Amino acid sequence: QLQLQESGPGLVKPSETLSLTCTVSGGSISGSSYYWAWIRQPPGKGLEWIGSIYYSGSTSYNPSLKRRVTIYVDTSKNQFSLKLSSVTAADTAIYYCARHASAVAGTGFDYWGQGTPVTVSS
């Protein structure tokens, strides 16, 4: 059974960089037709797609965050990671990692991590 697990600091200071990692177990990030995504949910609010990465390193980002986001993959560790720079209180949210297929073969986000809360505060 595929499992995804987020990890990283739960508290980040304003203007600093948020860094999170998603470890995938029960399956390989490499050599499959799936993409690996970051999605966030501010407290009491809805879901926002941050961006996705393919195992080859190809990325797609939400234009609303593109200037500040980097997603990268480490196939040797079966992990992918998120960096969000210049954070403000508006970036306080639960951050989820998830899997999805391409638009042609797509099924939506079919596996999710449990989520990790990140608070931006001094």
Place this chain on the structure above:
Amino acid sequence: DIVMTQSPDSLAVSLGERATINCKSSQSVLYSSNNKNNLAWYQQKPGQPPNLLIYWASTRESGVPDRFSGSGSGTDFTLTISSLQAEDVAVYYCQQYYSTPYTFGQGTKLDIK
């Protein structure tokens, strides 16, 4: 961006009764190459990540009870719970995966009347 708008924002339904949630996209999410609608529905319970219920607008994910069904095409979609159970209390989201940025509806909170 494709804007997803759900209605209502919240609803309360009696146990055993039908619940219907609507989702409208600002442009068609029908993928011409395979004639499928790139529309998914999720259920999110408190303290949990969203759980995929429906994809291709009407295909149930494995393990999802058959009281959940999806319908619609193009820009208008519906999630129906045929006979509400207590465990169905949750927030429900629609999401388009037709084009990036992938976008979600604002959510519909479903309670027991």
